Each structure stands twice: as C-alpha cells, then as structure tokens.
Amino acid sequence: MVNYPNGKKAADAVKQTNYGKRGMSLEEDINTSNRYYLETHKAVVYKKPTPVQVVTVDYKSRQTAKITEAYYRTPSTTDYNGVWAGLPLDFEAKETHSKTSFALKLIHPHQLSHLRNVLEQKAIAFVIVRFTHYNETFLIKAVDILKETSTDKKSLPHSWFSEHGRLIPFKLFAPVDYLPVLDKMIQEGEFE
C-alpha cells in the first residue's frame, strides 16, 4: 500500500518489490499477533481493508465480478481497531529504516485526527513504531505522539522512543505482543 513499484525498469521493479516487502513486515507481524489473539480468545483486532474506489466492474457472472478499473483511496481512520476485554482499541503502525529518528510525516493528518477523535471517546489509542535497523518495536500512547505533532517538530529522535515508549516483546506466536504491554500500562494508570 505504501511502496509501489514504479514499473519503469525491471531492475527498479525488483528493488521496489524488496523495499515493499520490508515495508510490509511490521504489518505482517501485527496481523500474525492479532490472529493469535483471536484464536486464543484474548482480543478481536483487525486491520481495516485498504479502501478502494471501484470505477468499472466486469460482471460475467455474479460470482466472479472482476474489477477492471479502481483506485486506492486515502483511509479516514487508523489501520487497526478492535475490542479487548471490554476496552475499545485503536492504533496505527509505522516503521522507519532510519537509525537516528522517526519522521513525523509518516503519521498522516487523517490518522492524527482520527486518534484525537477516538481518544475523546476514551478508546485505548496508541501508535506502534518499529525502528527496523535495531529491530525495536515501541508502543507509544496516542496522547504522547499528538503532543509532539502539535509542535513544529519534523521528527523525533530514537531516544525519544526509549524515553516515552515501551518496548514490545517478540513472541513466536505474537511477533508484536502488544497486549501484555497495554495491560501493564493500564495497571500503572497510563491510560487514565
């Protein structure tokens, strides 16, 4: 969804595909974790489908409606939401290949505005940020990210995440095992 091969050259396409695959891994890890949470009855969290504006459909039969012209649309919300033991969860996930900092523009305006809206409705709202170089995945409260995006800062240094975020442990069945982290934060009154 983020990295499209530009299709100019075969070499470029391959490069772009690899880049795309790397870009997908946090998403894949979160999806795996969510499947594990679903199967073990811990939580029900899904990634929302990418919205697509369908223009033309070829209806050879009702069963095999083939979309022949469509475009990606900008989502209005964050990518993930769900329910966990009576609590509404809502979050966005981003990864950066930078060693030094996280560019705040990676979190888009509609995602920030959605996080503000769900916070107002008392959702457990947060952002998951991965520094791929260090293979570190942080959970940051939405309220902390929103404080920074309301300034004129362009990026947050890696150290900001060590300070304000919590490291999410890797587990075999839940590569981004965020629920125990949330649980601890809630017990410590972090979401009040």
Place this chain on the structure above:
Amino acid sequence: MVNYPNGKKAADAVKQTNYGKRGMSLEEDINTSNRYYLETHKAVVYKKPTPVQVVTVDYKSRQTAKITEAYYRTPSTTDYNGVWAGLPLDFEAKETHSKTSFALKLIHPHQLSHLRNVLEQKAIAFVIVRFTHYNETFLIKAVDILKETSTDKKSLPHSWFSEHGRLIPFKLFAPVDYLPVLDKMIQEGEFE
C-alpha cells in the same frame, strides 16, 4: 457490494441498478448517522471498506496507481465498528424487502462468528434490521440473533422483531439514530 447488475441486458442492468440502490439505502442512512455522530463528538463509528483482492496494478505514476484487475473478497468481520464513550461498538446492518419475515441467511456465517467473538470480548454487539416495506428499522442485540441462528430456523417473522428489537427513530441528521436506543438499553441493563 450485495447486488451486482448482471450486465446481460440493458433493461436488466437498469432493474438491477435500482435494486442495488434500494439495497444501499440503509447503509447510506447509517453512514449519515455516523458522520453526524462524528461531527457532534458523540461517537466514532465507521463502515469498514469492502475488502478487495488486488491482482494487477498499472503504475504510470505513484500518484495514480490504477488497479486493472481485482476481486471482491468476503469480509472476516461485521461492517461497522467503533467507540462510543469508552464502549466498543460492533454491528452488522441488513435490510429485507419481505413484508412477513427476515431470512436468517442474510447474516453470513463469518458475521455471526465475528459477533460471537466480540461479544466474548464484551463489545456492545448488535444487528440493525430494516423492513423496507414498513420503513421500520430495528436494533437487536447480537445475543438474541445468535440464539435464533443456532437453531434450524430459516427466518424470523416480522413480529419477532417487534418483540425482541427496539425501533430506531428517524432523525433528519441521523436517519438511523441508534445511539439513544443503545443508551436506553444500557441503562435498563440489557447489555450486561
């Protein structure tokens, strides 16, 4: 998403398009209500995008990636979820043109299974059913629908909805004004 014109004949196509439009109106009414709830800071509820399996994309430029082959996929969840004053909401919406009964097959197995899953996580889970002929829109607790779908019943008579459901009032800015109905039900202990 439900009613595709089959494209066999122009006359058929027009008929199917009209049918499709009628089929969309509950969805449109709910979307309007959700927009009103969002704008008035009452709740944050969205319809999930229809999942599409993209096969081929024409990348003339990154900005205008054109999907040239894609197919509709079966969603894993209900269509609507969100957060309202700290409560996780999850629901499906269906309408029927029948005067006498609601065919239970209109609620698909994956939707029933999802409702079971979110109920287990203590979501406020329900179904909105409209009888278009009477222009009546009911809110029914998921737990009540799940009781009926676990029997071998094929349909529920209109009277079942008067008995087990709550009529959702029409308001100009919220054509399916379900929040006050939920509020009353919660106060009456219906969701405990």
